[in-house]
Amino acid sequence: MIDNSLHIDSEPVARFWDKYIEVLSKQGVKESSQRWYVKRVEQYIQHFPDERLQSHSAEHVADYFTQMGRDGGLSDWQFRQLVGAIRILFCDFIKHDLCSAVDWKYWSEASKRLSPTHFTLAREAVNHVKDDKRDVDSSGEDIRLRFDDALTRLVADIRQRGYSISTEQSYGQWVVRFLAFSSPESLEEIASADVLAFLEHLVMKRNVSASTQSQALNAIQFFFKSVLERDVGELGDFARSKRPKRLPTVLAPQEVNALLDALDGVHYLMASLLYGTGMRLMECIRLRVQDIDFPYQQIHVRNAKGKKDRVVPLPRKLAQPLRDQLAKAETLHQEDLDNGFGEVFMPDALARKYPKASREWIWQYVFPSGRISVDPRSGKQRRHHLDESSLQKMIKRKAREIGITKRVTSHTLRHSFATHMLENGYDIRTVQELLGHADVSTTMIYTHVLNKGGHGVRSPLD
Numbered sequence: 001m002i003d004n005s006l007h008i009d010s011e012p013v014a015r016f017w018d019k020y021i022e023v024l025s026k027q028g029v030k031e032s033s034q035r036w037y038v039k040r041v042e043q044y045i046q047h048f049p050d051e052r053l054q055s056h057s058a059e060h061v062a063d064y065f066t067q068m069g070r071d072g073g074l075s076d077w078q079f080r081q082l083v084g085a086i087r088i089l090f091c092d093f094i095k096h097d098l099c100s101a102v103d104w105k106y107w108s109e110a111s112k113r114l115s116p117t118h119f120t121l122a123r124e125a126v127n128h129v130k131d132d133k134r135d136v137d138s139s140g141e142d143i144r145l146r147f148d149d150a151l152t153r154l155v156a157d158i159r160q161r162g163y164s165i166s167t168e169q170s171y172g173q174w175v176v177r178f179l180a181f182s183s184p185e186s187l188e189e190i191a192s193a194d195v196l197a198f199l200e201h202l203v204m205k206r207n208v209s210a211s212t213q214s215q216a217l218n219a220i221q222f223f224f225k226s227v228l229e230r231d232v233g234e235l236g237d238f239a240r241s242k243r244p245k246r247l248p249t250v251l252a253p254q255e256v257n258a259l260l261d262a263l264d265g266v267h268y269l270m271a272s273l274l275y276g277t278g279m280r281l282m283e284c285i286r287l288r289v290q291d292i293d294f295p296y297q298q299i300h301v302r303n304a305k306g307k308k309d310r311v312v313p314l315p316r317k318l319a320q321p322l323r324d325q326l327a328k329a330e331t332l333h334q335e336d337l338d339n340g341f342g343e344v345f346m347p348d349a350l351a352r353k354y355p356k357a358s359r360e361w362i363w364q365y366v367f368p369s370g371r372i373s374v375d376p377r378s379g380k381q382r383r384h385h386l387d388e389s390s391l392q393k394m395i396k397r398k399a400r401e402i403g404i405t406k407r408v409t410s411h412t413l414r415h416s417f418a419t420h421m422l423e424n425g426y427d428i429r430t431v432q433e434l435l436g437h438a439d440v441s442t443t444m445i446y447t448h449v450l451n452k453g454g455h456g457v458r459s460p461l462d
Contacts, residue, residue: 023093033081040085053094058101061086065107066332069371070339072381076112079371083108103265105394111370112387120286120345120384143179150187150227151175157226162307174219192233195220199235247448248415249406256416259408262398266367269321270391273299274410276315278417278434280305281410285388289329290362292322301436310436325366333364336383341372343382358382418446 017038024034047064048056068074068082083104091099114120144151154175158168181201182194195217202208202216224232251259256275263271273284283301291300297314304310314322336342343358344365350357357363365385372381392410399408406412414435421431432443 020089020093023088027088027092029084029088036081037085037088040082041089044086044089053089054096056090056096056098058098061090061098061102062107065111065370066335069111069369070336070341070381072372072374076371079111080108083111105264105390106266107370109390109393112390113369113371113373114384114387118387143176147179147187153227154223158222164305164307170215171219171222174216175223178216178220178223187228190228192235195232196235248419248445249408249412250419250446251404251406251408251412251416253420255404255406256413256420258402259395259399259404262402263394266325266386267391267394269318269325270367270386271395271410271413272315272318272321274413275417276318277312278414278421278431279312280414281388281391285367285385285391287366288362289326289364289366292326292366294319294323304436306436306438308436308438310433312434322366329364329366329368330361332368332383333361336372341381341383343380345382345384415446418443422446 020038020041021034024037025031029037044064045053047067048060051060064086065083068079074082087099087102087104087108090096090102091104151172155168155172158171163171178195178198181198182190184190184194198220199213199217202213208216221232224230260268260272260275270284273279274281277284277299279299279301283304287299288302291302292314293300294314297316297319298311299314300309300311302309333342337359344363346354346358346363365383367386368383369386371383373384374381388410395408395410395413399406418431418435421434422428428440428443428447431446432440435443437443
């Protein structure tokens, strides 16, 4: 194990570990994992050989996690295990004062490294969209091999038109599934009847939603026009999924306040930005330092949905928390540079135009991950933005904990922003611009929320 030179208070070393293992058991750590927790704590203690645990501060813990975050050999689950072991050491065993000052949730959940197939990286990291495991009557691998040239042309045309990576992936998956379903010997054999049969199969056998069936049809139509260079033809009257008319879930102002109060650290700041600006989740996650304009009290949202930029207000209440977040990110970036890292992801076009920009401060993410990730193509080690799933999970969890009985997601905060803006008297065109909607009819859904229920109709019972 370890020796007495590590200054673990005055207790015998063996007794120290016996007590720590007892606490691990009480915390539900499996016996098979306990030795690894002990090993993680040993490594932490050995990192500070001349300091007693009682003299440690939150900075000690954060510095250690930051350094371990640069270790490319640790998988995500190993890093979470490391964080859990240190948290139990200080919070449940020693009961140290530093426990409340460390953002354990950030290090445990928000330090997940981005996978090569993540939307931020996928277009730069892979040549083709990945096959959907739900491909009809085929794994899709045979289809990819047989029609590789056609699928390559499909991807090339999508990128030439500037469609998003999510559209590229979904269109590619739907075309592969359609080809697997129809099983043509050649592309020339594909007819309108095949398209009709596939669309009806999705409804009758797979029971898909109207939006899913519509997306499949759009993908196939695009494939016909861009690759086959002909129209789908007349499909006639085929079975369609009924599109339900749904209103967005909106939180009352007091519910928003309660939800934000339940969050802390970086999760609080990101959720507050979603509600305070109306940004989409990934627009917030992908913010870079140069996008924050404090003098003009605004945030520049770049390359948003539809390849459009827009400006949203920077809530005055969040100005100082944002400055604090940027200060932490800048310190982290400088330490990365000092340790031979410091690069951030740049799309190929920008990387070629500004070859040195990836190390510049203004291009760094406002919400950097706690982990260094390895680029799957070049092998370069970079610090990406936080994985969005951390905030999504935290918002859902906190909404349940405080007793909100609505279905709450990160997008609910955007819905609430739009509705509350209209309630406060802002005109719908202003809200449309802030949300980045191409058509005002999309924004009109929030007027329906205002005009129904308790706000617009008085019950006869009252």
